[in-house]
Amino acid sequence: MHKYLFINVFLVFSALLGTSAARAQTHWQFDVPFVPTPHVVIEEMLRLAKVTPQDFVMDLGSGDGRVLISAAQKFGARGIGVDLDGELIAESIESAKVAGVSDRVQFLQQDLFKTDLGQATVITMYLLPGVMARLQPRLLELKPGTRLVSHDFRIGDWKPDVTTQIRKNAFLWIVPAKVEGRWQLTMALPGGEHRMDLELRQKYQEIDGFGQFGDRPSQIWEPRLSGDRLSFVIVDDRDRDNEAALYFEGQIKGDVIEGQLRRGAGKAQTVHGWRAQRVSAVKP
Numbered sequence: 001m002h003k004y005l006f007i008n009v010f011l012v013f014s015a016l017l018g019t020s021a022a023r024a025q026t027h028w029q030f031d032v033p034f035v036p037t038p039h040v041v042i043e044e045m046l047r048l049a050k051v052t053p054q055d056f057v058m059d060l061g062s063g064d065g066r067v068l069i070s071a072a073q074k075f076g077a078r079g080i081g082v083d084l085d086g087e088l089i090a091e092s093i094e095s096a097k098v099a100g101v102s103d104r105v106q107f108l109q110q111d112l113f114k115t116d117l118g119q120a121t122v123i124t125m126y127l128l129p130g131v132m133a134r135l136q137p138r139l140l141e142l143k144p145g146t147r148l149v150s151h152d153f154r155i156g157d158w159k160p161d162v163t164t165q166i167r168k169n170a171f172l173w174i175v176p177a178k179v180e181g182r183w184q185l186t187m188a189l190p191g192g193e194h195r196m197d198l199e200l201r202q203k204y205q206e207i208d209g210f211g212q213f214g215d216r217p218s219q220i221w222e223p224r225l226s227g228d229r230l231s232f233v234i235v236d237d238r239d240r241d242n243e244a245a246l247y248f249e250g251q252i253k254g255d256v257i258e259g260q261l262r263r264g265a266g267k268a269q270t271v272h273g274w275r276a277q278r279v280s281a282v283k284p
């Protein structure tokens with residue numbers, strides 16, 4: 001099924017790309033055929049991932065090397081491309097020399113499923129849906145904040161953080177920290193330290209939950225998770241005459257979250273520290 005879909009994609013490419021598509025494959029020996037990503041789509045993927053010279057980009061199934069060469073030439077990044085096709089690897093090494101980026105990029109003939117992804121800050125992919133689904137568990141274990149960008153295909157049922165369409169679909173995912181569980185939160189509010197129990201549930205980067213101020217449940221509003229950054233709002237309604245929203249922002253480091261909260265808005269706003277410790281995982 002996916003193969004036929006891909007051949008259609010290939011035929012569209014052939015019409016659009018002329019010479020580069022002439023090298024693209026209609027038959028393939030590896031998990032995905034070689035079909036090059038158009039340069040305008042590569043730029044969009046790298047723009048979405050906000051690639052900078054501090055980034056280490058890995059292109060999984062790097063084809064003729066064009067994604068990584070653009071990342072180095074136009075965005076100053078370093079990185080590694082892996083592909084099983086030895087001819088494409090040799091061509092990529094040559095193209096990197098011509099482009100003057102050999103000191104920043106490396107191309108290795110190896111299986112993407114056997115490649116250590118740990119050093120990547122950005123991963124780029126143009127792979128078939130089945131391959132992406134197989135990669136999904138490993139991608140979810142990467143360091144929170146790692147950006148994943150894909151041309152045309154999604155990663156299983158994982159909803160992208162951003163989708164754009166400039167000729168083709170480009171998707172961005174930011175690997176989320178694991179925040180599911182029960183947390184004990186302490187915050188330095190006016191009048192002294194306060195404690196709150198917090199229960200968070202998570203599906204990828206989508207979260208919800210509730211808090212418990214003393215013996216009263218308290219809804220969590222506007223929960224957001226991006227990489228290791230968490231934010232949410234709770235209404236402090238302990239004093240009906242002095243209610244205020246508590247805007248929490250924090251950074252997740254394993255079983256600890258630390259950050260600041262703003263109480264209220266405008267001139268009345270006050271800023272306080274908060275900290276949470278995970279006490280257990282949420283039961284299914």
Ligand SMILES: C[S@@+](CC[C@H](N)C(=O)[O-])C[C@H]1O[C@@H](n2cnc3c(N)ncnc32)[C@H](O)[C@@H]1O
Nearest residue numbers: 030031032035036037061063083084111112126
């Ligand atoms: C659709 S092309 C994408 C090329 C390049 N990333 C781009 O966007 O222009 C997919 C590439 O993945 C390579 N490939 C397929 N299975 C692979 C595997 N298991 N490990 C490494 N590379 C693989 C193919 O040889 C092909 O060059």
